[in-house]
Amino acid sequence: MKVDVLLGLQWGDEGKGKVVDVLTPNYDVVTRFQGGPNAGHTLEFDGQKYVLRSIPSGIFQGGKINIIGNGVVLDPLLFKQEAQSLAESGHDLTKRLYISKKAHLILPTHRVLDAAYEAAKGAGKIGTTGKGIGPTYTDKVSRNGVRVGDVLGDFKAIYAAAKAKHETILKGLNYSYNIDELEKEWFEAIEYLKQFNLIDSEHVINNYLKSGKSILAEGAQGTLLDVDFGSYPFVTSSNTICAGACTGLGVAPNRIGEVYGIFKAYCTRVGSGPFPTELFDETGETMRRIGHEFGAVTGRSRRCGWIDLVALKYAIMIDGVTKLIMMKSDVLDDFETIKACVAYKIGDKEVEEFPFEINDSIEPIYAELPGWKTKMSSMKSEDEFPEEFNNYISFLEQELGVPIKIVSVGPDREQTIIRYTEEEEE
């Protein structure tokens, strides 16, 4: 068997959580492979809404196994809060949520360092989620990290050594803080963590594949936030791209199957950094209002703009996307026309390849298509799609060169339309 991967193709918040939940019945196992509680994945079903940060979005569908992979950074305190709140709503996870011993732990001082580095950057700050993501991955790469498996050994000493290094850095930055209370709760959360299956996930996952179990890998953030290929330095600190699933789970590249690339019918971004198609007018405001574009984790207002096909094609190339999923089509229901950026004007040149430097001097060149002016949210099948919507889909498929297999028309699990080819329907 192979691992199918589902990835965000924009700057995050494309709707990954919703679609993972919808696809989970087709799989035996769902895994997260990178990122941490900077993610906020929203799921809605049976009139309930859940936001997951560290726990994979396959947790609500039957008795499926969910795994937090080695590439993830885990804050035990936020994890405890998340798991307890799910347990309170009747979802006991201890038997079917496994955590990789090789996943790195976010320490209280990592959170402080995140805030201190942002403060030091001043106006040039990244606008991080403040969850300690960057400092934790920095420690991993500089070989100073603390891993989940360490909680089974002489943990106090390992923790103290890491904390001492952080204290030296924070002293140098002249950053004052108090983590006494946080630290106490954090250690209680470490004890809580021990009731879960802490596993050698690379072995478990590869054994599952060998025994014929199907696996879905759930990306966090989006390709344009990838540390190598995103709009650096305004990115997150992990590889959000498809290759991240290999390193973040311990599966070989030839074990990757379908790659689902997920995007909004428009585009959003939270935090700082370039965004060529950003709108500062009434249209952008309308997208924000109708799309409820406010961060699931931080509540921050999301910047909104038209879909950017230059960036999307780049993401599809880097990720090797085989199937596309378009989200939030319903948000554009009332628009007279829909714009899609097909090239960038940089100086006197027209550019169709995502360039090294993305900055404010880029002028988007748009194609403009008629809007569908029809309410999409109650539609159940593609037979109900208005002609203008079908034209928008055909236009995107032609530009992007990959079929759009799923269209989402609302936040609920049920508001998901699968598009079948004639052969698939037979």
Ligand code: GDP
């Ligand atoms: P994720 O981080 O990629 O899982 O996405 P988020 O949960 O951060 O943001 C997506 C938001 O859009 C959530 O509030 C979802 O409930 C909502 N959503 C998902 N799909 C649709 C859709 O098709 N239409 C509308 N209107 N909302 C959607």
Ligand code: IMO
């Ligand atoms: P999901 O999985 C949207 C953004 C932050 C900031 C940058 C770096 O819900 O799509 P970090 O805390 O990771 O160091 O912040 O990345 N960012 C996200 N934006 N969705 C996310 O996750 C994000 N995770 C991080 O806003 O600009």
Ligand code: MG
């Ligand atoms: Mg999100």
